[in-house]
Amino acid sequence: MTAIDSQRIEPAPEMPVDQLLQNMKDYTAMSFELIWQRQAIFLATTILTAFFFDPFNAVLFYATIMICEGQDLLLAKRVERLTRHQRKAIAETLVWILLNTILHSAAICLYAVFVAFEQPSGGHFTPLFFLFAAALFAAMNNHQIVWAMIIRLTMYGISFMVIVVKDIWVERPDLSSELWLHFFTVVFVMYFLIDCALVFLRLYRTNLAQLEKLKEEHERTKAAYIAKSQFVSTVSHELRTPLTSIKGSLDLINTGALGEVPEKMQGLIDMASKNSRRLSTLINDILDIQKMEAGEMVYRIQPVNVHSIVSESIASNLGYASAHNVSITEDCPGETDLFISADASRLMQVLSNMISNAAKFSFEGGTVTVGFKKMGERVRIYVQDQGIGIPSGSRDKVFDRFSQIDSSDERHAGGTGLGMNISKEIVEHFGGLIDYESTLGAGSTFFVEFALLAEETLAETIRRRG
Structure with a gap:
């Protein structure tokens, strides 16, 4: 043996x-x-x-x-x-x-x-x-x-x-x-x-x-992922510099600061401005995704007034909605002193994603309604449109990265498919819920829900900051 x-x-x-x-x-x-x-x-x-x-x-x-x-x-x-x-x-x-x-x-x-x-x-x-x-x-x-x-x-x-x-x-x-x-x-x-x-x-x-x-x-x-992350981050930052110059130049031209723009050139200038904004949004989204993957996303959590954030998000997206020939209405109850715990700028990003999507997928002349309502100890902020709606069984695609419900060359609106994925990450970081209800051909309602801050917690937070 x-x-x-x-x-x-x-x-x-x-x-x-x-x-x-x-x-x-x-x-x-x-x-x-x-x-x-x-x-x-x-x-x-x-x-x-x-x-x-x-x-x-x-x-x-x-x-x-x-x-x-x-x-x-x-x-x-x-x-x-x-x-x-x-x-x-x-x-x-x-x-x-x-x-x-x-x-x-x-x-x-x-x-x-x-x-x-x-x-x-x-x-x-x-x-x-x-x-x-x-x-x-x-x-x-x-x-x-x-x-x-x-x-x-x-x-x-x-x-x-x-x-x-x-x-x-x-x-x-x-x-x-x-x-x-x-x-x-x-x-x-x-x-x-x-x-x-x-x-x-x-x-x-x-x-x-x-x-x-x-x-x-x-x-x-892991090494390949780190290399990819560094490459994406470097390229995105490097793209930002010339893009900022391009956007600035186009804005100067559009405002007439450099003289009147010939009518034949105006269409080209508008197209260049639109695509520069799209490219800027894409770069920002990619950088956000990169920060989330690396755990480097910075959040400044503080009490946020729900009515104020809804009104501000509507005001900041009126121009985008107008460009799509869509109007925005506010639907807020009389009870306006509702507070949640979140990062105001990141929550604004989420609502802007929801409003821009609603405008993008609405029919011309349609209306997008933005509002909130109290639900027990929680509050729901919603964005409702009367657009094309979402087919059943598409929930995973809605919140996936680089995913579009309609990926054909003739889809109703463009986009990278990053916005709702980023929104989901942000909302869940705040302990909230993001979801939607939709009827194909009749429109969709996207909403986020958060726990309301108790009066004692709110008062204590304000006292500490004061």
């Missing part, structure tokens, strides 16, 4: 510290996982042998095993605390694991041999089965530390041979005797156990290799 093991499962002499530590952690984790199964086996063995053989030796065996089990648990906790930089501690802990393995296996082997010697020749079913169960358990569950598995299988194999060879030595039977059958059966069982150990060892090492490949792939993916 030793020759086969040394040829096929002996660990490399220069095993990396990371791999050795991983093996030890896996070994002790398995010990924790199977602790109650082992206790049941040892207790059952002790009770059976105490009843049919010597109670004193049975109790002594169980006490020794419990000491070893306790030491295993202490070593397992020690392994949990080890790091890859503690080379000396790792080596010392491994030595203690192997020493405890020797003591543990020796107790099992000595007790099995003792029980066998108490029986007449050939009647060793109980101790042999006990050894077989222990050896099979080791073959299946001790492959993480190869030397621990070798120690156990070697000691169990020697005990097997001691029991059957002792019978042959004492009885000197003919080759046709059952004692020789027992001997050859034990040899076969030992081969079977070694083969099982090798199978589980190969599976374990294959899994470790696959895990290592996954870790390497994960590191490469």
Whole structure:
């Protein structure tokens, strides 16, 4: 057995510290996982042998095993605390694991041999089965530390041979005797156990290799993601500078500061202005997405007056709505002193996304209604249009990145599909809810809901700021 093991499962002499530590952690984790199964086996063995053989030796065996089990648990906790930089501690802990393995296996082997010697020749079913169960358990569950598995299988194999060879030595039977059958059966069982150990060892090492490949792939993916993020951020910032100049120049031309614009050029100037605004919005959205992914989005949470933020969002989007030949109306109840906890500028961004989408997808001459209503201890801010509506089953697309309900070349309105995804991230960061209700061909109502600030909380917040 030793020759086969040394040829096929002996660990490399220069095993990396990371791999050795991983093996030890896996070994002790398995010990924790199977602790109650082992206790049941040892207790059952002790009770059976105490009843049919010597109670004193049975109790002594169980006490020794419990000491070893306790030491295993202490070593397992020690392994949990080890790091890859503690080379000396790792080596010392491994030595203690192997020493405890020797003591543990020796107790099992000595007790099995003792029980066998108490029986007449050939009647060793109980101790042999006990050894077989222990050896099979080791073959299946001790492959993480190869030397621990070798120690156990070697000691169990020697005990097997001691029991059957002792019978042959004492009885000197003919080759046709059952004692020789027992001997050859034990040899076969030992081969079977070694083969099982090798199978589980190969599976374990294959899994470790696959895990290592996954870790390497994960590191490469992280590096690629960081590179992508840096590239997107750099390019977006670099695009902003010339775009700001272009927008500024176009605005000067449109205001007439540089003279009257010829009628034939006005259409081109308007188109350039419109597309520069779209490009600016796209760059801002990409930068927001980048900040959210990196966890760098800055929020200034404070009490926000719901009526004020609704009125302000309407005022800031009147020009956009007018460009689409759409009017905006306000629908606010008489109770206006409602406050929520949010970042006013980011909430304004959310409402602007909702209003611009409503205007974009409305029919010419349509009306967009923006308002809010109290719902118990919550408030709902909504934007309602009378436009084309949203098909059923499109909820995921509405809030996905770079997603459009209609992705065809003839869709009703353009866009990047980033606005609602960013809005969802912002609203959920404030602990709110964003959703919509829609009827195809009859319009949509997008809304956000937030918990209202209690008067005591609001007063305390104002007092702190004051």
